[in-house]
Amino acid sequence: MASSSTNDKLKIIDEIIKDYPDLYNPLELYKMILQAQKQIRDDPKKGTIIDWSDESIIEDLQKKVRQFNQPITNFLNPNIFNSKALINTCERIVKAFIEKGLEKKLLDNFLNELFYGKISIHDLVAATLKGDAGYFKDFGERFKVDPALILFIASTLIQPCLEEIAKRIDSSLLEKWWQAPCPICGRRPIVARLKARKRYLICSLCEAEYLTDLFFCVNCGNIDPTTLKFLAPEDYPEFRVDFCEKCKHYLKVIDESKLKKPIPKGFEDIITIDLDIMANELGLKRV
Ligand SMILES: [Zn+2]
Ligand SMILES: [Zn+2]
Structure with a gap:
């Protein structure tokens, strides 16, 4: 080989x-x-x-x-x-x-x-x-x-x-799943990629990318936009943290359109470690 x-x-x-x-x-x-x-x-x-x-x-x-x-x-x-x-x-x-x-x-x-x-x-x-x-x-x-x-x-x-x-797997299945746990392995995601205003959840175990709503908490299922907020770190417009005021859990989001260099598949969680530090300081919990 x-x-x-x-x-x-x-x-x-x-x-x-x-x-x-x-x-x-x-x-x-x-x-x-x-x-x-x-x-x-x-x-x-x-x-x-x-x-x-x-x-x-x-x-x-x-x-x-x-x-x-x-x-x-x-x-x-x-x-x-x-x-x-x-x-x-x-x-x-x-x-x-x-x-x-x-x-x-x-x-x-x-x-x-x-x-x-x-x-x-x-x-x-x-x-x-x-x-x-x-x-x-x-x-x-x-x-x-x-x-x-x-x-x-x-x-x-x-x-x-x-x-x-x-x-x-057929991409239509990934586009139509609409649930928080991964359709392949059932794990809950910690990172998402924003592509053309669509938010794709990324599975850290199997690398599946599947579509979800922009206003949806992957931890508790909250869909009320008034309690779903985000944090934007200064100096890093390509990243943000989506969080839920109801359950205090967060999801790290990578905005593909603002990335200077693409982030290879499988490295989303490691590269966004600083976002975990920021979220923890604000009392938010990792899913
Ligand atoms: Zn998975
Ligand atoms: Zn929640």
């Missing part, structure tokens, strides 16, 4: 680091995760047994999304994931986190249980697909680690597959 999607993404990160030297640490972490995912990213089946170029598979999933109005992850069978590839990748991800100074002993316990089958990789995938908070809470208590960290690690294992689906 002359070039891989992973190598392309790694090159993009090096470019971004040049433009945003302050973001070196989060971008290096991003790079580390990409390298750990390389085996499943570069696999055309994305860590599953499915041939994603078979259009009938995506069509069948789309049909279910339309019929039941639920995200695609609700219809993915956890058993399509290749347990060996996922466990290998999980080991790489955990080792990368340990290298960064995270709880070595606790994460080693987690890996051991996964290796010896005490934790079923398919149960872990099933809980990740469903975003099952109870499963990760129990997990966190058992291993004395932050449940969000385990959910994050498990999500990186299915991310290449979800990105592949998001790339292949």
Whole structure:
């Protein structure tokens, strides 16, 4: 293979680091995760047994999304994931986190249980697909680690597959979804892109871009324009923070028409870190 999607993404990160030297640490972490995912990213089946170029598979999933109005992850069978590839990748991800100074002993316990089958990789995938908070809470208590960290690690294992689906999905589905959670993976967005006065929510897990109303809180569903406000940071006309006075949650918005340089897909959240600081100072909460 002359070039891989992973190598392309790694090159993009090096470019971004040049433009945003302050973001070196989060971008290096991003790079580390990409390298750990390389085996499943570069696999055309994305860590599953499915041939994603078979259009009938995506069509069948789309049909279910339309019929039941639920995200695609609700219809993915956890058993399509290749347990060996996922466990290998999980080991790489955990080792990368340990290298960064995270709880070595606790994460080693987690890996051991996964290796010896005490934790079923398919149960872990099933809980990740469903975003099952109870499963990760129990997990966190058992291993004395932050449940969000385990959910994050498990999500990186299915991310290449979800990105592949998001790339292949019919754009009409993304234009007509009109809900806050991602139509592919069900995660709630933290960033949006404004394009020709339309606001597209961006999923940080699968990179799906889907249309939403300009006046709509992605946290509580508020649609009353008098309580939906925005903050514009001085000196950065390309960015703003939309927030809801009712639930005090915010969404970071990138105005494409005002960008001096395009922001590559997948880097929206990292590049707008300053907006989180601004929103937190005002007592607003991340979705
Ligand atoms: Zn998604
Ligand atoms: Zn709200």
